[in-house]
């Protein structure tokens with residue numbers, strides 16, 4: 001639909017601007033709060049202009065930690081979160097690529113059973129199976145490790161399903177051409193299937209990175225050692241820190257920091273991401 | 283370079299028998315065209331030769347080698363697919379080089395062969411493009427190039443021209459023929475297009491429901507169809523097939539209210555009921571009036587025209603014989619006829635085809 005009436009254009013833009021404002025306002029308020037001096041945040045009209053404590057607040061959270069909330073510096077937590085998010089995103093993509101490859105291109109006994117088993121796990125989110133998973137991880141002595149943070153979240157029915165759907169759109173002739181050209185199964189996977197899935201992988205990476213980064217319940221359960229905390233769980237811990245008033249100017253700073261890596265991932269991957277959503281290069 | 287021998291190939295998909303004991307030998311350097319209606323098993327046969335499908339029983343030899351259990355890549359063949367099947371993310375150069383690379387061919391040789399093929403096919407300026415930046419005809423050439431660089435023992439084509447427009451198809455047909463003449467590589471070309479089949483191949487194999495109906499030079503298949511199926515399938519407009527009877531001494535056939543002398547007496551089939559085949563293009567109007575030979579045109583057919591198609595170069599007239607059987611006559615385009623006209627039509631005895639109505643086989647004089 002191509003509409004060129006000026007009134008319509010104004011209307012469209014107003015709607016979009018309104019949408020942006022609704023999304024951006026809370027983030028702006030959070031950011032402003034993170035630049036205030038202690039106490040200013042909670043003063044009657046919520047401050048809407050930048051305070052002068054930006055450098056101080058951020059270096060405090062990042063470097064020295066918060067004494068009153070008994071929380072260490074946030075920088076190592078960001079690293080933990082980053083490792084976890086990357087691990088989950090890459091692991092999920094690798095595993096689901098391979099399982100989709102197996103399901104689509106190989107005829108083995110129990111193939112459909114395998115597919116439906118994977119598919120059914122879509123109905124079991126992390127929260128439902130969290131206790132048995134915890135038990136398994138504890139038995140394997142994987143509490144307070146990156147492996148423990150990442151491994152249980154790696155299996156992904158959604159990604160497997162998406163890749164399966166994509167692989168099924170790859171023409172049979174292409175597979176046969178590769179066979180005639182002497183490409184064995186793994187060579188076909190590397191040389192042809194993987195490059196063709198590039199945009200899908202990028203799109204999925206963005207989504208999964210954010211999914212991994214935002215994990216809250218699982219890290220909360222499995223980490224007891226402060227050196228393994230992730231930033232998202234840290235925010236929560238600071239809010240409920242025992243007995244003390246929450247230090248909102250610090251907490252908002254941490255929240256803003258927690259926002260940055262996912263945003264960067266989206267920005268850098270955007271070109272590929274959008275391409276992956278709108279076209280498939282076949 | 284090698285001959286390809288197919289022996290007693292049977293292929294079942296579940297309960298359905300798609301190929302029923304197909305045998306054919308393709309000579310070294312020959313181009314065989316496999317022609318048949320949709321679903322007759324052409325692609326299946328080609329894919330069995332390529333190794334993309336396994337036969338239920340039967341053997342495929344390429345050269346001296348039995349290849350039944352070899353992977354496609356080990357059979358030393360190259361295939362050109364209907365939809366080209368180019369790798370979308372690779373450049374033209376990479377597409378052509380991929381097979382050689384997998385064989386472990388040294389880089390300089392790959393480069394040289396790709397350059398050569400590109401030159402032959404006029405792709406030299408397009409080597410760095412991606413398939414999606416090419417026109418249909420160019421993609422077709424890349425697919426050919428991918429086959430050529432391998433220098434295989436045989437080329438297999440599965441309807442490679444069916445996605446091109448009519449004009450390009452004629453051109454590519456010519457190019458494939460030229461290329462095959464030049465390279466002298468054994469080739470098998472599957473099509474359901476008659477014109478392609480007639481013009482392209484050294485020999486033609488007509489397949490019907492998994493059975494080989496006839497193998498022969500294109501003109502032979504046209505002029506001496508071995509069965510009713512071939513007779514009807516080859517030629518456009520299709521051959522007229524009428525009911526008739528051979529007379530008692532086997533020298534004439536009676537149908538449509540007249541008698542026609544046979545080119546060769548068929549004494550061994552005297553008195554039989556037969557199917558009579560007449561090609562519309564072999565029927566012509568009898569020269570009428572006083573200039574005619576002393577005989578009243580012997581055995582002219584009396585056709586009552588019911589409707590006509592004016593094609594420009596030709597006029598195709600559809601009508602009925604005296605006994606009500608339908609015939610089609612192809613006349614020159616400037617020949618003016620009208621619905622309701624009566625036409626006296628003759629044909630040379632040599633152009634008369636007779637078939638057994640039960641088995642469909644061609645009836646010949648057996649000496």
Ligand SMILES: Nc1ncnc2c1ncn2[C@@H]1O[C@H](COP(=O)(O)OP(=O)(O)OP(=O)(O)O)[C@@H](O)[C@H]1O
Nearest residue numbers: 295296300318319320321322323324325326327474
């Ligand atoms: N994988 C398969 N499983 C079951 N039946 C099949 C399979 N492949 C082909 N067939 C059947 O085998 C028959 C022959 O198929 P084939 O593809 O060889 O036909 P074709 O002569 O190439 O036809 P077309 O001109 O339409 O390409 C068809 O009836 C088809 O339905």
Ligand SMILES: [Mg+2]
Nearest residue numbers: 324325326440
């Ligand atoms: Mg086919």
